[in-house]
Amino acid sequence: MSTIKPTNTTVWQTSGGDNSRRGLFNSAINIAPKPKRRLKTQGSIQTPVIFDQHGTAFVTDMAGGVQAYCPEGNPIWSIQLDSGISAAPVLQTDDERLFVGTHNGMVYALNASNGKEIWHKEIPSKQDTRILSDFLFNQKNNTIVLNSWGGKFYSLNAKNGDVKNSWDAGISPYAGASANRDGELYCLRAVWDKGIQFVRIGIDGQEKTLFQHDQQKKPATRLTVSAEPVLDEEAGVIYFITNIDQKSYLNAWSIKNEKILWKRSFAKYIYATPTLLTNGAIIIADLNGDVHAISQDNTRLYRYATGCEYLLSSAVSDANDNVYIGDPLGKIHKIKINDIGKPFFEAERSIQARPSIDKEGSLYMPSTDTYVYVF
């Protein structure tokens, strides 16, 4: 079994840390069971916190608020956008711009240092304006990548919001794109009368459908696509989730051979993007309330029952392979390797967003009770 070297990414400028969406922090973290501070917002929080190089934390909420806090937790600026925010924002690599999308279908480029708008763009939609997917910044061509319930993925010029490319996002575009180090994008989509497709978009905009999981009893309109592909480039594998009928499948895809290496089924759907461990194992949080650790060769390492009926959000992990996840009962769990896990804190209301880790190793857990708990 190969060992993954955690990426050099210490600054999580996007959901899951970097464009691989792996959620693996590059060193061990040591946190106390009680939060050292809380960050207050106006609305419930259903998006991960992201950070700039200086440790500034950016928090978006369901009431349309965007807030910046210094590493000590003091507010720097806050603004109010046109509608709620469910899509994880992203920072440009040089920290200059923060990109945010709203339920009304607006994309904003904000000056990250003061929150002032640089540009905005309305994503066209006849029926459903919602932007729900995690944003991605592609440094290779200076674009941001997102989709909306208008049914399209967009690659927008980060400088001015002009559309550089667009492609079909399918029926239920909850999930954003992931990208490799060369800037190639990977995404999933549910396609009418077909099923779920795993797609690669080259840096030149060329689209290739790599794999299709055919629909079976349930039509594609009922197949939720909300987990993003997770890239393990060191191992040459991409993991992605397909929800078919009432089950879900974790698929391991060989980048080199362009074929499925193995797949494993789970009893319920999976909403949450998987998380990688340093040993190459993958962590799955399912709608049965369980956290599963599956090895690179498809062996079950553990199953941890959180005690909640379902899990809506993803986990993160550290260099010691400790896993951190929040559940809809508001409990935050730490799971050590070998299934030794327990909740160590309970927020007042549900947790429905992926946690984040800042460069100092502090864990930021957003809650729908309008607080981000910092451990």
Add this chain to the structure above:
Amino acid sequence: MRNNQNILHNAPKCPGGILSRRNFLKYTAAAALITPTVASVDYANADNEPKNIPRAPVSIGLCKRYDFADVRRALAVMLDDLGDVRKLVKNKFVTIKVNLVNTSEEDVAGIPVYLSVTTHPIVALALGSLLVDYGAKRITFCDQLPFRLPDKEAFLGYGFDLEQFNQAMDGKARFENTRNLGQHKDYALIKVPNGGEIASAWEVNQTYAKTDVLISIGKLKSHVSGGVTMGMKNLIGVPPSSLYGDDIKNEPDENAIGYRGRTVHTCESKPLTSVDTYTGKWVIQDHGYNVPRLIVDLNAAFPIDLTVVDGISTIQTAEGWWNGSMVSVTRPGLLIAGRNAVCTDSVSAAIMGFDPNAADRTHPFANGTNYLAMSRRKGMGENRINNIEIVGVNIEKARFEYQPTYQRVNS
């Protein structure tokens, strides 16, 4: 009992009250004479604002899980905050309309309907046991379910176990599937005060008429046609499939179990009631026009004495599994209760991050009419949040924003 068809003068706690067919025909003939007045009412006109709009406090409680003790404890505090629920139910026959929608055989992403779409049985059980403690004589839990099974079995798929209910309620629980006559000999014909918007009367299972107290337990959800759905919208389940179902042909059918899409959504068909009860003032296939008006007509005919909203675990964006993958499971961890259904549902909408007094065809009423505002203009209750007293958890703390619903093309 709230009424007996032989004692019509006692009936109108329901403002319309139950009518005999003979009286109904007399009424409809009289109504025809005054139709121009009724039809000319413009509810979008602020000048028609009633002077005394009913209002009642709304109580909010936080409750994370469907644990019987937790839910019961939370509801007990909330009902005491409302002040008069004990008196309301003491020595009374109570009907609780639960929201079980149209089948128990579906799910949302594998999550069972009671965690996503329908009233959770624990909320109904906890409320029922409290009401028994308060002195209720008998409590009938009802909805129309698309199953021809005996009532006890039909409810079981939704997690409603009659034995369990009777253990917690001293044997005072009953389940009734109101899809047809059920155990009754005839239907109740209930008129809508002032003629109604679309329905001038409703012909329904007697469970909704032969009761002292009507309670609605709804689920906290968005609704594509109605905008939001809680206690008031729950009454859309009252008209029986046997008279209103899509699967009936030329005459009423006691075996019908069909959805009521053509009669209470698209209005492409009239129900096969014993007398003509539809006014003709609908817009065929415009769900957003018809459904809100039918909600108002039902709530005018069947005033809800207590509304309880199950907002512990639910879905956002739309109302059911049939909306496909556009809905997602979410967990507000809330219970909401109030004596006035308009007030209660308006507070519920505000908790979801919506303006309960929003203009028609704007969010959350993106596809049609704001039935909460229409209800206020009809004098049924207050929907403007600043005019409603809130007890228990304050609304800022309770707030849990939902993702908005989609807009139908041409809405």
